[in-house]
Amino acid sequence: MNRKDVAKRFPVKVELHVHLDGAVRTQTILDIGQKRGIKLPASTVDGLNKEIVISYGASLDTLLASFHIFAPVFAGDRDAVYTMAYEFCEDCARQGIVYAEVRYSPHLLANTFDKPAYARESGSFSPRDVVCTVNEALEKGSRDFNITVKSILACIRSSSEWSKEVASLCKEFRNSGVVGIDIAMSEFLSDQHPDECPHRQAFLTAKNDGIHRTTHAGEVGEPANVYEALDDYYAERIGHGYRSILDAKLYERIKREGIHFETCPISSLKTAGASSRTDHPILRFATDGANFSINTDDPTVLGNDLTDDYLMALEFGLTEKQIQTSIFNAAWSSFASDKEKQEIIKKLVEVYGEN
Template identity: 55%
Template sequence: MTADSMDSFPYKVELHVHIDGAVRPKTLLQIASKRGITLPYLDEASLRKAICIKEPCTLQVLLKAFDEYMPILAGDKSALYRMAYEFCEDCANQGIRYVEARYSPHELANNSPEPEHALEPGNLTPTDVVATICEGLQRGSSDFAINAKSILCCMRHRPEWSMEVLDLCRRYRDNGVVGIDIAGEEYLVCSQQDGANSIHHQAFLDACKHDIHRTAHAGEVGSSPVVKEAMDQLKAERIGHGYLILDDKELYARAHQQGVHFEMCPISSIRTRAVGPDITKHPMLRFADDKMNYSINTDDPVIFTNTLLEDYQMALQAGLTRQQIITTIFNAAKSSFAPEKEKTQILNDLAKVYATSGDC
């Protein structure tokens, strides 16, 4: 039995999930065995113990969890295809009918002299990574009757990658790549106009010029000025997380007026201490009261051991009503980066599903 038949949210939309943070632990072990990679983990339970975060920690601990298993994936074409294909199956089993999965092409490649995560240099380029993941998502979308798109991430600490990420967004926009993101530890990247970090700025300005949709990790564990920079300098249409915008009343009001969408992740935000431990004081409650444009997402479900339904359930525990959660699903659809024709179909399907259940 699938989540479609077990929960009261039969049609879900997810905008903020890292595909490499959603890979199955069992798959990681099988890929490692196939590649001859020796791991300190004897079984799936010990691997989960090493990479899964169930108690509040820090963003740095989260990033370290990625480092534990990324070398298993990086540089292996068949592994990346399998990751993307199985991701679609997992979404279908949860009733997620439209999803935008994000990742850094460079972190999953191995063609650099000093690859970021790969075991050793090889010949799988960022272009190969994007082509492979697009292929896996397209096949998985077809086989499991969902609509899976992708967003390519720039990394704050690697500005030299950003223009290539932009180029890949342009080249693969007809293959399901719908936007550009910037991730990694939070700090301002547009303050050094003559320095390397200004490359990020130029990449996002060029993305805007070429009608490539833009989102940015900001205001998770950094500061409200990082959110302001994302909105004003990077021209972000959506903000990943964004909780700390509440520290700037003027910016918050402007985001409300402009309809900026916030991709909130309840379970993730508590586990990384982006917000306090009291779920009844989570920023999403203020957002709901003010009718801000926001959605509910999982972020990294293999690391946080969460499903989208569990994030909805946490939102209910926090004090949101079922109708407010349904509103966030519609918000996600409206603020998705899907082509307009597909977006219209998603919204029509949502209206039918929730009208049938008496919620519209």
């Protein structure tokens, strides 16, 4: 089956794990870079893609390093962040995605720090301003392209000083499109007691405030990272989670509790989350009836879209029915309201029938 066939077989999609700053159009990076006078290593789409799209068998660190090439183009700039979020909605609609949850770190896109993470210089574009801007763009984009796009605010593991504010922003904007909290970047276990760890405190606050929780865990780290996600971060969904199968007790618990795996086939092979297409954890999830979905992760850096990931899943050995099930799983495991979930499911049933 080729890309065209896959697109026809799965015309309606749901996506739960995709990073906003990892889904910006390459042409948009070039356009904004030129407008802002920011020099990039190439001046064409093909040329820049050669610099930022990683190869199979690379690593998570390689993927993260690519962001330092292009993220300064839009970080700290309100118009650029708005454009990125608005175009994300259009790109989803073109792929047949009817509902998406896009995640990002407000702090990485802000510039109100002495040494901004990505922005070239300090300024007045705060994390709260970033959230307001993204919410505005996603609301208009959802309306203009007849889809629904919500957002998830991400804590950054190496910057625990931001996490309290992330939880606060989740609460403040819960009725304006923000549906959950996440923690991302390189995996490592906290060496602090749960009562003293800012990340864990932020997730406890989110839980008490009724904010949904997802965490990056078990992508390249050990099963211990997944235990931490469940026990200390109260995770309802796990971003990636492939290493869960290395611990039988953990894996059985996840299946029993219906914890959702946000899997990303192409990303897993490019970041060393998995080493083989023939014995991939996603095939195990599908065969065992685990709750999982299929997602893109970072299209800008991976050179993919959701159709590509469905095609890769078929290469792993998944059946068309299992991919259909993953789409329904995504709808049911989304952080949408009950009413919104019913509307999404209705659209899926119209195309695929009852699952």
